[in-house]
Amino acid sequence: MEQSEVMERVVKILTPWVKDEGALANVGMETNILEDLKVNSARLVDVVIAFEDDFDIEIADEDVDKVNTVGDAVTLISAKL
């Protein structure tokens, strides 16, 4: 799967939890999920479950801790595909 396609799907999955829609319009690999998109940190576990379901992968808890930016999520997911 092309990285651009992973990126597109990651952004789509994140969308319901995004509080700053302006930041979503300019989203890039460097966009921080909590600080820029204003996703509630408690909901990150739900985002990860949605990643697992959408890409049919498993993400370990220690990997979750390394995900800060959209790019981190794309890289982590791409490595598991």
Place this chain on the structure above:
Amino acid sequence: MSAAEKKRIVITGIGVVAPNGVGVGAYEEALRAGRSGIKSQESMIEQNFGCTVAGTPEGVDDLCEKTFSEEELLAMNMNHRYASLAALEAWKDAGLERPAHDSEEVDWDTGAILGTGIGGMDTIAGKVVPLTDAKRIRRMGSTCVEQVMASGISARLSGQLALGNQVTTNSSACSTGTEALAMGMERIRAGLADRMLCGGAEAASHYIWSGFDSMRVLNRGSNDEPEKASRPLSASAGGFIPGSGAGVVLIESLESALARGATIRAELAGGGVNCGGHRMGGSMTAPNPTSVQRCISAALTDAGVDPRDVDAINGHLTATGADPKEVGSWARARGREPGELPPITSTKSMIGHGLGAAGGLEAVASILMVEKGFVHPSVNCEDVHPEIEPHAASIPHELLEKPDLDVLVKAGFGFGDVNACLVFKRYKA
């Protein structure tokens, strides 16, 4: 303190998600028409219930999609959806605006007491138990706790409306919603809040209803005729029919309502709550008749209303063996002889027994009746119970227009031998 010295409390908003009508307009129309919201339930048939009918609101998910964000809905089970829809309708009905999500303003003078009897059973049964038993804990995600915690429904609402006063959830079985209004009234009277959103909610879930079916307190004899299944006051009452939904009332100090030019629907003149202590005939599952009578009397005294001035009664009246005893308690509390009881009706005859939602749903019906001057029919009791027969003339089988209706008393009784009673009055400046 005499009733005249107490701070006056008025109702400025109502909202409802009922089995026979979602939204106040649809609900009033169904109540006037005597329309039942009881339907056959596939889930109960599949699981071999004795009773396979229940009262469930329709069209809720579509309404939720128009009302809440996708993120909000991911964390809102049925109880949350019913409670929030009813509360937001009451808020809007009171002429208030839903604040913006990104506003930092908190309404410190408004709180909520939204009760529930059982709580987030659909989440417990559908997620918590199966995922825990399958050792898949992390798959529960972040939203289970807030949906199963008893206070979830009031907590959800506080975020939607930026409520900054007391926000809590009460629970007293089938008297929950009625008790919530009495508690909110006390808080406003004490000067601790200006406005309180009060009421109750209960999800539609066969996991909630199964225990009642096991107790054999649900009517098993009318599965083929759902609309005739809920039969309070009748000789053929074979148990109650489970219901669900939410009813929420915005109560407010009279000063607050007048200051902001709100439309006043009715006055909440008084209330009473007590418990029978599981003595004198009372138990976990049966009301102590003396405590019922005392609760009704206390509410009337609190409101400064002479028992002879009560114009209508919206009873608890579930369609179990307790109905004749309840009617007897009403007659004794009012010091009336048979035939002198004012019109007495059962909202449950149309919507079933909403458990934790019952008091909220029936308070909304009561407020509409006081405001508009009518008594809705009590359906399915053509064959009045022999012990209630002396009061048969007081039961309206058809819509009763009653423009002179000034005082209506509403009671709710619950497992645990707990009672709550409210006195609504037509608002007069």
